[in-house]
Amino acid sequence: MDLKLKGKRALITGSSAGLGEAIARLLAAEGAQVTVHGRNEARSKSVAESIMETGGLADYITGDLSTDEGADKVAQAVLAGGQVDILVNNVGTYQPQPWLNATVQNWNDTYNNNVLSYVRMIHRLLPQMKTLGWGRIIQIGSSVAIQPMTMQPDYSASAAARHNLSVSLARELKGTGITSNTVSPGAMLVDTTRNMLLQMAQHNQWGSSWAEIEKNAVAQFTPNDTERLGRPEEIAGAVAYLASPYANYISGAVIRVDGGLVLSL
Incomplete structure (x- = not known):
């Protein structure tokens, strides 16, 4: 099936490995030009080169999105290469630990890395996306946003914030041709x-x-x-669909890809 992504340009944050890498590879296979992002230059470059070796269009950018300066660097570099039609916010960290072991500083760092990094890139890329009259902003959430566990409470709360901001953003984008959605993985x-x-x-x-x-x-x-x-490719499939014109009528949604882990309607 042709997802009609040829000619679109996508930035996938945190795509030098794991879920982000799988997303970058599939979007490129569907014809999009992808920008691989990570903190490690060698890994980011390797993924981009691997995509190009298989006939895809890819480049790479490195930068720390947990700071305004790092986000500025990434946004300026990606926009220097052309318009961004698709932003996939995937970057994030977590440290599994019991409730009372998670300090206030842990909570602060987790929120900064897993939520504010998303906000920083939305602030920097959305204005130019609005000039296009079409766009996709896709957050990678988590099943623990809906069904949290006793471990990693800071991560669960940050995932819930991702889901929430995605819906709020969808309301903000009314009439712009841009959609905002969340893909929520289970255990991967x-x-x-x-x-x-x-x-x-x-x-x-x-x-x-x-x-x-x-x-x-x-x-x-x-x-x-x-x-x-779950397999990373299964998350990538959901992202690719939401990024495509076939998902024009979907905004403010949470697409669960969790094998039925979350016991909810």
């Missing part, structure tokens, strides 16, 4: 998750094969109807 199989589960497998008696380990770990920690972890 990225390298860090796989390595962690492999280390925990023997102690928890989850089995020896990856299929056994994944099924048993999911049953214990994130039970869902598919009995597995």
